[in-house]
Amino acid sequence: xxxxxxxxxxxxxxxxxxxxxxxxxxxxxxxxxxxxxxxxxxxxxxxxxxxxxxxxxxxxxxxxxxxxxxxxxxxxxxxxxxxxxxxxxxxxxxxxxxxxxxxxxxxxxxxxxxxxxxxxxxxxxxxxxxxxxxxxxxxxxxxxxxxxxxxxxxxxxxxxxxxxxxxxxxxxxxxxxxxxxxxxxxxxxxxxxxxxxxxxxxxxxxxxxxxxxxxxxxxxxxxxx
Amino acid sequence: xxxxxxxxxxxxxxxxxxxxxxxxxxxxxxxxxxxxxxxxxxxxxxxxxxxxxxxxxxxxxxxxxxxxxxxxxxxxxxxxxxxxxxxxxxxxxxxxxxxxxxxxxxxxxxxxxxxxxxxxxxxxxxxxxxxxxxxxxxxxxxxxxxxxxxxxxxxxxxxxxxxxxxxxxxxxxxxxxxxxxxxxxxxxxxxxxxxxxxxxxxxxxxxxxxxxxxxxxxxxxxxxxxxxxxxxxxxxxxxxxxxxxxxxxxxxxxxxxxxxxxxxxxxxxxxxxxxxxxxxxxxxxxxxxxxxxxxxxxxxxxxxxxxxxxxxxxxxxxxxxxxxxxxxxxxxxxxxxxxxxxxxxxxxxxxxxxxxxxxxxxxxxxxxxxxxxxxxxxxxxxxxxxxxxxxxxxxxxxxxxxxxxxxxxxxxxxxx
Ligand code: SF4
Ligand code: SF4
Numbered sequence: 001x002x003x004x005x006x007x008x009x010x011x012x013x014x015x016x017x018x019x020x021x022x023x024x025x026x027x028x029x030x031x032x033x034x035x036x037x038x039x040x041x042x043x044x045x046x047x048x049x050x051x052x053x054x055x056x057x058x059x060x061x062x063x064x065x066x067x068x069x070x071x072x073x074x075x076x077x078x079x080x081x082x083x084x085x086x087x088x089x090x091x092x093x094x095x096x097x098x099x100x101x102x103x104x105x106x107x108x109x110x111x112x113x114x115x116x117x118x119x120x121x122x123x124x125x126x127x128x129x130x131x132x133x134x135x136x137x138x139x140x141x142x143x144x145x146x147x148x149x150x151x152x153x154x155x156x157x158x159x160x161x162x163x164x165x166x167x168x169x170x171x172x173x174x175x176x177x178x179x180x181x182x183x184x185x186x187x188x189x190x191x192x193x194x195x196x197x198x199x200x201x202x203x204x205x206x207x208x209x210x211x212x213x214x215x216x217x218x219x220x221x222x223x224x225x
Numbered sequence: 226x227x228x229x230x231x232x233x234x235x236x237x238x239x240x241x242x243x244x245x246x247x248x249x250x251x252x253x254x255x256x257x258x259x260x261x262x263x264x265x266x267x268x269x270x271x272x273x274x275x276x277x278x279x280x281x282x283x284x285x286x287x288x289x290x291x292x293x294x295x296x297x298x299x300x301x302x303x304x305x306x307x308x309x310x311x312x313x314x315x316x317x318x319x320x321x322x323x324x325x326x327x328x329x330x331x332x333x334x335x336x337x338x339x340x341x342x343x344x345x346x347x348x349x350x351x352x353x354x355x356x357x358x359x360x361x362x363x364x365x366x367x368x369x370x371x372x373x374x375x376x377x378x379x380x381x382x383x384x385x386x387x388x389x390x391x392x393x394x395x396x397x398x399x400x401x402x403x404x405x406x407x408x409x410x411x412x413x414x415x416x417x418x419x420x421x422x423x424x425x426x427x428x429x430x431x432x433x434x435x436x437x438x439x440x441x442x443x444x445x446x447x448x449x450x451x452x453x454x455x456x457x458x459x460x461x462x463x464x465x466x467x468x469x470x471x472x473x474x475x476x477x478x479x480x481x482x483x484x485x486x487x488x489x490x491x492x493x494x495x496x497x498x499x500x501x502x503x504x505x506x507x508x509x510x511x512x513x514x515x516x517x518x519x520x521x522x523x524x525x526x527x528x529x530x531x532x533x534x535x536x537x538x539x540x541x542x543x544x545x546x547x548x549x550x551x552x553x554x555x556x557x558x559x560x561x562x563x564x565x566x567x568x569x570x571x572x573x574x575x576x577x578x579x580x581x582x583x584x585x586x587x588x589x590x591x592x593x594x595x596x597x598x599x600x601x602x603x604x605x606x607x608x609x610x611x612x613x614x615x616x617x618x619x620x621x622x623x624x625x626x627x628x629x630x631x632x633x634x635x636x637x638x639x640x641x
Binding site for chain 1: 259261262263264265266267270530533534535
């Protein structure tokens with residue numbers, strides 16, 4: 001019995017001199033894991049066009065039925081996204097969302113990704129239904145807000161999608177001239193890479209960084225800790 | 226008795242009351258900090274430096290909370306009950322000397338509010354009154370849960386009241402007085418010239434008895450069954466909210482401080498300590514006060530340490546401990562103390578020595594006999610124990626293989 005008592009009381013006595021493990025949350029914020037599922041963001045191409053094509057795959061994939069998308073047609077004079085359609089109405093209800101990430105898996109264009117922002121609270125229920133203007137990533141540097149005209153877009157000579165990912169990894173130099181412009185827009189440093197290397201970089205970009213990159217404000221708030 | 230006397234008395238009362246109140250407030254804060262440290266947390270750190278004003282903030286919050294009085298409550302009792310435990314804790318503190326003695330003019334001022342001849346009885350009486358707060362609170366709520374909770378808690382407190390009484394009775398018999406100042410006086414001086422002659426030495430068992438009972442009496446963990454939030458819907462406080470709820474728990478903390486002070490006074494010499502020739506001066510009184518504080522804080526810490534370490538008892542074990550362990554042992558100890566005291570007072574030196582010699586001889590004889598039995602005892606047990614020893618049993622695989630061989634089957638592959 002005395003041994004047990006000694007052990008128990010000794011443990012608490014010893015623990016008193018250990019540093020606390022508490023994170024003082026609102027003052028100190030911990031860096032979340034790279035693949036943390038925070039609130040969503042609708043990404044853009046570097047020239048400002050929206051990646052969302054209004055396909056509703058995300059809404060279909062959602063187990064909680066938290067997403068509402070209505071697509072609309074792009075016109076030659078008013079183009080929001082490359083391709084035929086764009087997401088005209090886009091809402092995510094954060095009262096229902098369980099942050100499972102199935103929607104971002106479903107998105108064919110990687111328009112929908114998740115950020116590291118987890119401080120989602122509001123005084124009213126309506127405030128937790130995020131609309132498209134809240135979800136859209138901020139405009140990249142030097143880009144023009146949509147709608148763009150087809151002429152402008154054609155002048156850029158970019159193939160938006162299928163993009164680098166859908167390229168044959170063994171494609172030759174001549175073959176890839178088309179994507180060079182695209183590449184230059186993303187990052188001039190990537191011009192020096194071979195195609196195979198570039199495809200790897202691009203894939204990693206898509207997985208790890210692309211969705212974090214556009215949100216200057218969001219990442220600021222994370223790092224403000 | 227003139228005006229000066231009245232003034233001095235008033236000042237002493239104010240000092241005691243202030244000490245006790247600040248002590249309680251700091252105890253609440255300290256408990257949260259210390260328990261947090263024991264659990265590698267931080268504890269309160271928002272209000273004031275190190276969160277020291279947290280108690281104040283909590284108090285303000287509780288006073289402005291919605292306060293609900295149930296329809297069926299017996300209003301008067303319902304309001305009085307929470308105050309009872311706090312008031313009796315304070316009244317107990319009145320007989321505690323919390324500092325030394327010093328002289329003002331030709332008067333001798335003792336830092337003790339009241340020194341009645343029945344000091345120890347007063348302590349017992351007051352601590353038993355705190356049962357009323359709980360029993361009445363449970364009854365007055367006009368609801369069944371609090372009633373049951375109140376009855377349960379009263380049963381607990383009464384059980385430990387007895388043990389506590391026995392602990393104090395032993396001290397009473399040992400020192401031959403009930404007056405607190407005399408008990409403290411009896412503890413001045415030293416054993417063998419260097420150990421302080423505190424009651425903890427000769428009365429160590431009474432101390433253990435008293436302290437455990439005090440923990441149970443103040444409803445502190447591991448004996449915090451009265452408030453048992455999880456299993457009893459908070460027991461006797463189910464129908465209490467806001468400030469009245471706070472009063473009950475304030476009472477608990479106040480009792481904790483008071484009980485620490487009583488323990489220090491009765492077993493640890495109260496404000497005794499080396500005074501370096503400052504006896505009778507104000508500085509000496511302050512020094513004594515400092516000793517008293519240090520000892521009390523140490524005991525408050527023990528209370529907190531218990532809370533940080535031990536899990537809550539179940540009710541049956543609580544009752545078993547109170548009635549089957551502490552009560553008989555306490556009675557034995559009281560009788561033993563009485564026997565020793567009587568022997569000291571009535572027998573002459575050589576008779577005493579002879580008596581001690583006889584007792585020692587009997588003890589040694591008993592020891593030898595028990596050793597003999599022990600030598601012989603384990604052997605048959607060992608034989609019994611052998612087959613149940615797990616390692617001696619053939620493993621399941623071996624048994625299977627043997628069985629298979631016995632059946633004459635081809636060897637079976639047994640995966641173990
Ligand atoms: S994370 Fe899951 S629940 Fe939330 S919107 Fe996407 S699919 Fe629906
Ligand atoms: S976010 Fe992706 S999946 Fe959802 S509609 Fe837009 S393109 Fe389709």
